[in-house]
Amino acid sequence: MSEPCQQPPGAFAPIIDRARCEGKADCVVICPYEVFELDILPPEDRKALPFGAKVKGFVHGWKQSFAVRADACRACGLCVKACPEKAITLQRAQD
Numbered sequence: 001m002s003e004p005c006q007q008p009p010g011a012f013a014p015i016i017d018r019a020r021c022e023g024k025a026d027c028v029v030i031c032p033y034e035v036f037e038l039d040i041l042p043p044e045d046r047k048a049l050p051f052g053a054k055v056k057g058f059v060h061g062w063k064q065s066f067a068v069r070a071d072a073c074r075a076c077g078l079c080v081k082a083c084p085e086k087a088i089t090l091q092r093a094q095d
């Protein structure tokens with residue numbers, strides 16, 4: 001069951017904390033608008049992570065979630081609630 005969506009597409013976008021995401025894909029499954037896909041975090045984006053996040057990333061093969069269709073987000077909040085790592089926040093899109 002999904003919650004009613006509250007915003008027009010693109011008014012908000014999900015932001016994924018790279019130091020928290022472990023690629024568990026709960027957001028991929030729950031988003032009604034297919035905003036997320038799993039992919040591998042590029043090497044240049046791994047450098048800025050704190051040590052603990054680098055260890056976690058290595059253990060998980062650097063698999064993370066990416067908001068590839070962020071402009072389809074309707075800010076329903078399901079992904080924020082579903083993420084077991086509390087890695088997702090919603091941010092108002094810039095004009």
Ligand code: SF4
Nearest residue numbers: 031073074076077079
């Ligand atoms: S808040 Fe999350 S689950 Fe809801 S539409 Fe946006 S990305 Fe998808």
